[in-house]
Amino acid sequence: MGLEQTSQKTTSKDCAAKVMETIPLVMRAIRADMRAIGSTTLSVPQFRTLAFLDRNPGTSLSDLAEHLGVTRATASATIERLVQRNYVHRNDHPQERRRVVLKLTEDGLHHLEQARKQTRDRIADLFSDLTQEQILQIEEGLILLKQVFEQTVEQRQTDYLESP
Structure with a gap:
């Protein structure tokens, strides 16, 4: 193995370590800012749920649970709270009786967009001195x-x- 290959492996490993160190830090800061500035009355899993449904309209409860890394029961409870707030439509699948189809409502999309905007503005403030x-x-x-x-x-x- 040549010096270039060793150097490249070390560099990619160092980079991977920085990614694993930095991404969680960024996410913690974003979560803390969202709570502190009141950009949303949603929990982080609820916010992630709305964002997932925005990217995947008509998705199933199983797909959502997998995305969130939780059980179907936990995902179902999250969806129930969002349905009660009129942020999510939950309908039976037309061909599969046991499957549920999930979509954002207009209120849910509006709330998600507002939370994203406030969070983007806060991040932009952090970058303003760069x-x-x-x-x-x-x-x-x-x-x-x-x-x-x-x-x-x-x-x-x-x-x-x-x-x-």
């Missing part, structure tokens, strides 16, 4: 990170669909 060059570096790094993970997710979905 130079344009620093902001561009962060943006370029995030674009690259997103591309890497999107490719990984797409490949795993393809592999899953092709497996016997």
Whole structure:
């Protein structure tokens, strides 16, 4: 193994460690800011639920539970609270009696958009003291990170669909 390969492996491992160290920190800061500024009256799992339903309209309770990393019962309780607030429509699937179809209501979408806007504004405030060059570096790094993970997710979905 040459020096370049060793250096590259070390660099990718160092980068992976930084990602694993940084992403949870960013998420904790976002959650804390959301609670502190009252950008939403939703819990983080409820907010994540609305965001998931926005990206995946008509999804099932099982898909939501998998996304949240919780049981179907926990996901069902979360959905029930959101239905009561008129943020989510829960309907029976037309062909599968035991399946539920979940969609955001207009109120749910509006609330999600408001929470996202307030959170984006707060993050923008955090970046306000950075130079344009620093902001561009962060943006370029995030674009690259997103591309890497999107490719990984797409490949795993393809592999899953092709497996016997």
